[in-house]
Amino acid sequence: MATQILLIEDEIQIRENVATLLSLKGYEVSTAPDGREGISQAMVSPPDLILCDIMMPEMDGYQVLDTIRNNRSLATVPFIFLTARTEEIDVRRGMVSGADDYLTKPFTLDSLLRTIESRLQREALREAGLQARLEELRRSLTSVSTHEYNTPLSGILGFTSLLLDHYQEFNEEDTLSMLSMIKASALRLKRSLDNLRFIEELQQINPTDSSFEFFTNGISRIDADVVKQQIAKVRERKDEEIDCQIEVVSAVVDCSETSVRIILDELIDNACKFSKGARSIRISGWPEGINYHLSISNVGQLFKAEDIARIAPYTQFDRKIYEQQGSGLGLSIVKKLLDFKKSTLTIQSTPEGETSVTIIFQQVLN
Known part of the structure; x- marks a missing residue:
């Protein structure tokens, strides 16, 4: 199938000449005399690439670009400005807004073709990379x-x-x-x-949703009883005893009770899952200034510091070495809940095999 190009240009002579030349080179070209018509055509039939003039009446090229980039089905379509304005501030504005390239009028057919091919090749590489990641x-x-x-x-x-x-x-x-x-x-x-x-x-979830407030608003008490309740739930699910050392100083933190329970459940479950033998799990909590540190430690599979950035659903670390349970969702859920509150998550492993997951909450002080 021929590459679909949408040309948005208000000057009829330039529009017709460029469309004719590109058609002769094998591209399938549709044209629009203004920004509104161009956006309508793009939404009805998404093109492979958009060429757009900047200076147009009613709706200029920057407005067209903003609309295109804010449309989910068109957001990644390569967008090239055609402009007679060569001031650095104009070029920078276009690139910051999300334009992929620009051509200064007057331009040659050769420079136009090179620019189009360069952007199409880059888009093909991006698409291939995306498909590879999706397949993985x-x-x-x-x-x-x-x-x-x-x-x-x-x-x-x-x-x-x-x-x-x-x-x-x-x-x-x-x-x-x-x-x-x-x-x-x-x-x-x-x-x-x-x-x-x-x-x-x-x-x-985004910050404007009511569900965002549900997970971010509210306070919660963390103490030994709260921790024991979550241990009991994990024990029931695993149908096995869990040896835990609990050293938790009572405190009230700026985090909803639902989020705290979920975080504790996932981290205790992970600690059990990756512990070696009958080694006990250590759960510690202590205030430090305006913050409260909650740490869950176990001895077993090591966790590398660089893997924190790779925490994602269905991601398991060193799977070829370890036959693991779990889907990688637990840590992803914890990290997402903490991101909502801008709380800190650190994971450290010692050469002896002890891994500690530490979360820093903000305390609610009287």
């Missing part, structure tokens, strides 16, 4: 989610089949044990599905 995300999502969903589902189906097919062979203790494992598997599966929905919800 698809593979990662498939690999991680298949393991994360199938493992608890297999437990549910396996124990249910045993109980249905051989229920007379099991005593009460065996039956209760299997029912407990079915419940734990169901809770793990529910959490995975809930986190999938929740991260999508968080990624769509």
Whole structure:
């Protein structure tokens, strides 16, 4: 299919000449005599590239560019200004607004073609890179989610089949044990599905939404009892004992109770997941000036400092080395909630294998 170019130019002679020359070079060209008509055409039939004059009546090229860049379906379309204005301030304004290039009138056909080809090639590289990242995300999502969903589902189906097919062979203790494992598997599966929905919800929130206020407004108390409540929830989901050392100084922090509970749940779950053997988890909380530090430490898989910037859904670090549980959603959720409050998240690992995740909240002082 021929490359689609939209030419927005109010001078009829330039418009017709450029359109004819580009058509002879194999491009499919549509034209518009002003900005409003050009925007309408672009929205109805998105082009592969836009050529646009700057000085036009009613709606100038800068306004056209702003409208194009604010339209989701057109935001990445290469945009080249055609201009008789060569002052640096005019060029800078166009580039800052999101123009990809500009041509100064009068221009030659050769310079026009070179500029168009350069921008189309760059767009093709961007598109190829995007497709490669999407394919990598698809593979990662498939690999991680298949393991994360199938493992608890297999437990549910396996124990249910045993109980249905051989229920007379099991005593009460065996039956209760299997029912407990079915419940734990169901809770793990529910959490995975809930986190999938929740991260999508968080990624769509902006500061004007009421849901943004829900996660950012409010205060919460952090103390040993709050921590123990979250440990109990993780223990029920995992159906195993969790050895924790709790040294938490009571404080009130500027963070909603919902966010604090979610953050604690995800970080305790992660600490259990990546602990080695029967080593205990250490949870500490202490005030420092106007801030409150909450730290959760475990001994096991190391976390490299540079991986903090790579925290994202379905991203697992050193997966080729470690056979991991989880989908990478937990840390992504924590990081997103903390970003809302502009709170700090640090992760440090020692050579001995201890990893500490520390969050700094702002205290609410009397």
